[in-house]
Amino acid sequence: MRIMDVLLPRTLDEALEMKAAAPAAMPIAGGTDVMVELNFDRRRPATILDVSRLPELRTWRKEDGAFFLGAGVTYARIVNDLTMFPALMQASRTVGSPQIRNRGTVGGNLGTASPAGDALPVLAAYDAEVVLARAGGVTRALPWHQFMVGPKKTVIAPDELILGARWKIARGPGSFSKVGTRNAMVIAVASLCLLFDEGGRTVRVALGSVGPTILRAPDAEQFLARVLHDAGAWDNPRVPVPPAAIEEFAGRVAQAGRPIDDVRGTAAYRRHACTVLAQRALTWALSDRKLKETR
Amino acid sequence: MSTKVAERTRGGVGESVRRVDGVPKVKGQFLYGSDLWAEEMLWGYTLRSPHPHARIVSIDISRALSSTGVHAVLVASDVPGRKTYGLEIPDQPVLAIDRVRYQGEAVAVLAANDLELARRAAERITVAYEVLPAVADMEQALRSDAPNVHDFGNVLRHIRIARGDYNTPADVWVEGYYETGMQDQAMLGPESGLAIPAEDGGIDLYVATQWLHVDRDQIAPCLDLPPDKVRLHLAGIGGAFGAREDLSMHLHACLLALRTRKPVKMVYSREESFYGHVHRHPARIWMRHGATRGGMLTSVYARIVIDGGAYASSSTAVIANASTFAAGPYEVPNALVEGTAVYTNNPPCGAMRGFGAVQACVAHEAQMDKLARALRLDPVELRVKNAVSTGSVLPTGQIIRGSAPVREVIRRCAAIELPPAPSERDPLTYPGGAGNVSRGERLRRGVGFAVGYKNIAYSGGFDDSAECRVKLFSGPGGVIAEVHSAAAEVGQGVHTLLVQIAREELGIDTVVLHPADTSVGSAGSSSASRQTMMSGGAVQMACRAVRDVLFERARRAGLDRELAPDIPVAIRDGQIFAGARRVGALVEFLDEPIEQTRVYHHRKTTPLDRDGQGDPHVTFAFAAQRAVVEVDEDLGLVRVVQIAAAQDVGHALNPQSVFGQIEGGTAQGLGFALMEEIQLKDGRIRNPSFTDYLIPTILDMPPVVSVLIEEPEPGVPYGAKGAGEPSAIVSTAAILAALRDATGRELNRVPVRPDDLIGLAPPVQSSGPPPAPNVPYPEPVPKALGIL
């Protein structure tokens, strides 16, 4: 009896052809989500399409002020090599264990689209778009929030594959933090990515694990941009930002969350954690800006 | 296959001998139960109840039976012998009979060509249930309007220990209410085994278990086979911690193998494992301590309720332990302890490392700290003042006869150097670890101390003897000793220890282990910190008997003058020495092998009487720990910075093994303090996987600085005490105390959650202890009623 077919394309084109011919085939990259689903007997795909060997997905490159990260790049490679994106590095470092980071990919994180996916708040804070491809050289790019539309829900079409993510490179400090009840290898109870875009004079904040999908905090972002503007801090990083404003910002960030009680934590704690993470991330960023200025 | 021990070292008692199973385990070559394989083997699979409590209206197996690759589907009526089993009380159906009492109870089993076919076929078994109201709370179980989990009611056992008058006036009183959650053993190797039908109509079962013989004695009557036709063989064990004391897949695999006449393998998945074994009892504990102004305990009142879940397992013994250890290792003239184990429709609870003493320690140590605060005394000094010692009388009236260096344990622990404040820190070392949540904001350090103790070997009048057979013979490479013991190597190192003892007693290097099986007598369980004393004692006795025969042969061969009774005789390097003089080589007297079998019994104990008085425990091992923690006061995240541990071990026969036990027990206690809990809702497990049942990682474990207190226990082999449990008992309580010190909060429930540490969740409340159930006897209720 035949239980499952495994397709092993060697190139992206071949993979897209196969996907077009068998749209129900389930892509597998690192397998760190897929294999769990299979082992738990939650999914029984008739066909699996291995995208882990496709060279086109395992690359990154600068594209004219933007950056393209291939779907097949593993967390381990990001941690080792992508020093120009500290928040992405930090997020990648928080993922699982060394074994998981050696296998797991950002493409897989996007494919799963869990609100607890650690790469996702970073992509959201980067205002990244997700690049999708189908056979015949057809690609489309969707802003992250149009791609991920609910808990574990994306708008990818059955004949498409994720090529990667692309974002405009911004200048400025930023960080990613994740709260969990264990000091490593833990699913986020709440996570936060905060980024300064000095050029655009904006601060972007994204939250994970506190809503059905990744959330941004636009109200808090605008508030902070205004505070920095009014204080003259955009031009002079040494201008102090009043603690009350930091607190207000943190409170507004937490307001953007829509947390629930579940087996990993309470809604009340999640909301509280967002406040603390926002406060810390902003304090760190402000001090990093100052440091950079004095150097 | 025998394990050859090839070491140039002498490798006797007291050395940190390398483990006999160490290299294969590290290299991934060790064969675990889940690696077993046989020609034409089938895979067994279990269909389990989705409901905590329901009546089975009907079961239709026809569609499953006709599925591809399926060889057999069995239900309760297919069990040929007794339909129920149990460690103490046979109240658990092999396969559910008309009713299911917990979510995950086995309803049907089937065998198919592979696991995937088996799983798919199981989906085609149709069970019609009529859902019944469930008893999902241990105090609810005691109320008169609660549904009955078993026909005779919901009280499994009630223990009352009364000594003196617990209302004796005292200068100071402190009170407390404590809750502990349901912990899982989380052994990394799930339940596994392979049953092979034999030509004589019997069965050979290769299984990862803690006690081969008690398994056999439960299996045989259910299979309707005489015990000698049920042969058990120990398979490689990936951890146990109590989870392998009860039967799991054993009977199911045997039933399927006997029905299909083919080998049947069963391995649980991690999720199934959460339903397939018992857990640590959740407990609710009310305590009241009285003391003099000078800090001497005058009175202890303790009310303990533990949730036994749907079936008895070893709950009857766990509640006896929790009750007898309720006052802690302290002298107290007046005590009243009331302990109740109840049935509910929650998953069954049973043995887990620490066995009732863990929950008691959480409560009595919190009380000692409260008392120290009320009296403005140093908590360590308060403990020293009240510590038991040899000759002390416990609340049960038992007099401590063995070694009890409790003051030494406490003082040595407290004297361990505190960790220095680090000058430069890796951000990974902040609370929150790899999550990158901290640059050192709002850190608060706390220090906590705890003392606890544990009985060694089985209690209450039970004779859990251990047998061992030793054969000395001349082999190709020299003289070899073969040790045959049924003791289960659960990772604690007992196999290495048996080899060390044989080397020590026989003076030879080459000792091999016969595979553990039921062709030798029972070794008793690898639990209750008992194998060092029990199977260690049995090997020692058997070796000495072998030696006696050897020397007798030598005397008969003309060495009677050299081996006169007043001359000390020894064996070294394969030679017999009389005093300093070499008198002959071992091989000369081994034309025939020498084989001797001996049984070791510990001293007799007695059950508790109606007032909880008696001499229930064989002997005790004590431990103290000091925990240093850091709490992120904003996020409620924790890092344990250091554990200082002192343990009373009698005599460390393999010091490295003992340190390993202390560290492992500490990790398990740390997990219980901070993260490990099976979360239940209406009788259902919400987190049956390692995704959401968290156990500590290396970033959660601090360095453990251990000291061993070696005051030999009189009357036991080498004066050695078991070392498996005490660290697991005290570390939870010590960490809790440190967290209270850091936060100033009450923290009266384990595991502690971030919400508790930052005050988002209030301390757990109780409106007071439930009245003692009206049970006039200390025996387990079903036994006293003569029902089971």
Ligand SMILES: Cc1cc2nc3c(=O)[nH]c(=O)nc-3n(C[C@H](O)[C@H](O)[C@H](O)COP(=O)(O)OP(=O)(O)OC[C@H]3O[C@@H](n4cnc5c(N)ncnc54)[C@H](O)[C@@H]3O)c2cc1C
């Ligand atoms: C022990 C453990 C710990 C973990 N810890 C974390 C953690 O801390 N943080 C975290 O965020 N995640 C964690 N995960 C989840 C997982 O590792 C991540 O989501 C990871 O990013 C998945 O990547 P992958 O390459 O393994 O994906 P896969 O499992 O191969 O695939 C995941 C999904 O994406 C789809 N997919 C993959 N590639 C493509 C593609 N190119 N085009 C279209 N669809 C695609 C697959 O079909 C599937 O639906 C953990 C998992 C495990 C087992």
